Amino acid sequence: xxxxxxxxxxxxxxxxxxxxxxxxxxxxxxxxxxxxxxxxxxxxxxxxxxxxxxxxxxxxxxxxxxxxxxxxxxxxxxxxxxxxxxxxxxxxxxxxxxxxxxxxxxxxxxxxxxxxxxxxxxxxxxxxxxxxxxxxxxxxxxxxxxxxxxxxxxxxxxxxxxxxxxxxxxxxxxxxxxxxxxxxxxxxxxxxxxxxxxxxxxxxxxxxxxxxxxxxxxxxxxxxxxxxxxxxxxxxxxxxxxxxxxxxxxxxxxxxxxxxxxxxxxxxxxxxxxxxxxxxxxxxxxxxxxxxxxxxxxxxxxxxxxxxxxxxxxxxxxxxxxxxxxxxxxxxxxxxxxxxxxxxxxxxxxxxxxxxxxxxxxxxxxxxxxxxxxxxxxxxxxxxxxxxxxxxxxxxxxxxxxxxxxxxxxxxxxxxxxxxxxxxxxxxxxxxxxxxxxxxxxxxxxxxxxxxxxxxx
Numbered sequence: 001x002x003x004x005x006x007x008x009x010x011x012x013x014x015x016x017x018x019x020x021x022x023x024x025x026x027x028x029x030x031x032x033x034x035x036x037x038x039x040x041x042x043x044x045x046x047x048x049x050x051x052x053x054x055x056x057x058x059x060x061x062x063x064x065x066x067x068x069x070x071x072x073x074x075x076x077x078x079x080x081x082x083x084x085x086x087x088x089x090x091x092x093x094x095x096x097x098x099x100x101x102x103x104x105x106x107x108x109x110x111x112x113x114x115x116x117x118x119x120x121x122x123x124x125x126x127x128x129x130x131x132x133x134x135x136x137x138x139x140x141x142x143x144x145x146x147x148x149x150x151x152x153x154x155x156x157x158x159x160x161x162x163x164x165x166x167x168x169x170x171x172x173x174x175x176x177x178x179x180x181x182x183x184x185x186x187x188x189x190x191x192x193x194x195x196x197x198x199x200x201x202x203x204x205x206x207x208x209x210x211x212x213x214x215x216x217x218x219x220x221x222x223x224x225x226x227x228x229x230x231x232x233x234x235x236x237x238x239x240x241x242x243x244x245x246x247x248x249x250x251x252x253x254x255x256x257x258x259x260x261x262x263x264x265x266x267x268x269x270x271x272x273x274x275x276x277x278x279x280x281x282x283x284x285x286x287x288x289x290x291x292x293x294x295x296x297x298x299x300x301x302x303x304x305x306x307x308x309x310x311x312x313x314x315x316x317x318x319x320x321x322x323x324x325x326x327x328x329x330x331x332x333x334x335x336x337x338x339x340x341x342x343x344x345x346x347x348x349x350x351x352x353x354x355x356x357x358x359x360x361x362x363x364x365x366x367x368x369x370x371x372x373x374x375x376x377x378x379x380x381x382x383x384x385x386x387x388x389x390x391x392x393x394x395x396x397x398x399x400x401x402x403x404x405x406x407x408x409x410x411x412x413x414x415x416x417x418x419x420x421x422x423x424x425x426x427x428x429x430x431x432x433x434x435x436x437x438x439x440x441x442x443x444x445x446x447x448x449x450x451x452x453x454x455x456x457x
Contacts, residue, residue, distance in 0.1 A: 098176070101218050102445040103184035103254075104452070106355070107413070108224060108268075108325075108403040109174070110189045111165040111210065112200040115148070118164035119201070125162045127153030127199050127408055132370045141369045150421040154407035155363045157426040159415035159434050165206060171213050177414060178404060179217040181438040182445035185254050186214060187224045187268055187400065192239050195228045211252045220254035221247075227271040233283040233290045237297070240267065244297050256300055256398075265299040268323060268400075272303040273310050277317040284318030293318075302355060305334040311346050321352050327359020327402040327411045328376050329387065337390035344394040356394065358387035359402040360437050363410035363427070375410075380432065381440050388444040395455050399448065401441065413437035 114123030125148040131138040146153045149162045163170045193204045214221050223243055244265065247253050255263045282288040284301055292298055303319040305311055314322055326335035333339055340356050347354035361378035364371055376383055391399050403411045415434035419426045429436045
């Protein structure tokens with residue numbers, strides 16, 4: 001009987017050793033990390049790895065670019081639906097894997113794209129070719145409109161295909177890409193409800209979902225006010241009031257802490273120079289007839305500077321700062337790197353913020369075929385790094401990036417892939433990976449943070 005008990009104990013111990021060995025073996029099969037190229041980071045969860053691998057085998061980024069982008073959009077949407085069922089622990093874990101957001105890095109973001117699946121038609125991907133204002137020059141260039149998905153209004157081709165800005169999975173992917181770049185603030189292109197640019201459709205309804213997704217990734221959202229029709233001091237007051245009342249309580253709504261200790265929302269105002277200083281002063285000075293100052297709708301209003309004379313007009317208007325937007329070194333006074341030190345000095349002496357805008361390159365010949373002289377080659381990332389170097393030299397409080405996804409002007413840092421059709425061969429980031437410019441942004445975000453610590457010492 002004792003021999004029987006001894007044998008039973010030995011068998012039991014061997015069984016336990018076997019189970020432990022199997023557990024250790026399975027643990028070694030778990031992926032070490034999820035790369036930013038994994039669709040929405042699903043590789044972080046072992047139980048979702050099989051589904052992710054199946055998706056990757058069916059649609060690698062290169063195959064997506066060479067295939068039907070509408071089918072790819074359907075696949076993205078299915079992933080989004082599945083991701084909604086994923087426990088919040090997954091989102092928290094993914095967020096922990098990404099670099100910390102740098103709230104002094106702001107990137108311009110556009111939600112004006114559409115496709116037949118989500119919008120019933122293509123929007124912006126089919127942008128028309130814009131004629132030159134001189135008819136003699138215009139006659140030498142092609143006319144018409146692009147025809148997606150193979151012919152799009154860009155010199156590069158997005159890894160996500162001809163996506164819709166309404167697609168929840170696309171918004172999710174964009175948030176992950178921006179966070180992987182260590183960007184902290186999304187400067188969202190914004191038109192008032194019911195309004196849009198001449199080639200787009202109203203997209204103000206997307207703001208809530210963009211805010212919600214930004215919050216998931218600890219990103220903040222500022223508003224980049226576009227030059228909507230008849231913009232003036234009165235309707236600007238109403239529109240700022242609308243934004244603050246509707247979105248101001250959202251945790252992703254960006255507020256900037258000033259040197260005086262106030263915490264205020266920030267508004268970039270595109271093409272601000274189109275409106276005369278006297279009209280802006282009605283809104284932005286304490287004595288103005290429509291003054292927003294010292295009200296619950298007060299904020300930091302950042303004007304676009306193109307010409308040198310604009311700096312004096314911006315100061316008279318009552319703006320709080322200057323940004324340069326254009327990613328074309330030498331195109332304008334404001335976008336020329338060598339002018340940034342004097343602009344920073346002017347801003348410092350007049351209590352204004354100076355926010356230089358850096359970009360990876362510029363090429364808009366897909367919509368302005370006559371504008372080749374303003375193309376700025378990316379030089380495998382060197383152009384982008386040169387811009388960052390110039391920005392850091394002036395020790396700015398904030399750096400803005402043009403852009404995350406302005407594909408028409410070729411300033412995007414969003415992932416792009418090679419694509420060739422019978423009509424066109426698109427530019428790409430080779431020999432580097434599709435996420436090259438996200439990685440460079442992350443690199444310079446870290447460099448900025450380290451240098452800023454020394455500035456403050």
